[in-house]
Amino acid sequence: MKRYSVLYLLKGQYQHVPCQNLSDAQRIVDLLESDPKRQAVGIYDGQNQSMHLEAAYSEDLNKKQLATIAEAVRRRDSSWYPTEQVQRVSYFA
Numbered sequence: 076m077k078r079y080s081v082l083y084l085l086k087g088q089y090q091h092v093p094c095q096n097l098s099d100a101q102r103i104v105d106l107l108e109s110d111p112k113r114q115a116v117g118i119y120d121g122q123n124q125s126m127h128l129e130a131a132y133s134e135d136l137n138k139k140q141l142a143t144i145a146e147a148v149r150r151r152d153s154s155w156y157p158t159e160q161v162q163r164v165s166y167f168a
Contacts, residue, residue: 082116082126082145083107089116091148104129119145 077093079100084090090113094100100118107115108131117128119142126138126145136144 078121080119080121080145080149081107082119082141082148084114084116085112089144089148091119091145091152093149093152116141119149121146121149 077095079094079097080091081094081100081103082089082091092100092103094103097118104115104118107113114132115129116132116134117126119126124142124146126142128138128141
């Protein structure tokens with residue numbers, strides 16, 4: 076899993092873009108600032124489990140809550156498989 080994630084809001088839901096290094100993450104944040112549909116929240120550092128918030132993001136959540144959200148989004152996205160890897164569904168679970 077990549078170290079950094081850019082956390083953003085799209086249609087009221089948190090999404091993320093995984094990034095290898097901090098400069099790539101900052102570049103993604105700069106791109107998000109020009110997109111009216113997406114609101115950049117901040118950059119999550121998975122190694123240090125810390126969150127750097129963007130100045131334009133004004134929400135009543137603190138950094139610890141946002142770090143928890145970022146970890147959950149990363150786990151959610153890492154458990155998805157491309158369609159060619161999905162196995163046949165068992166009826167007896």
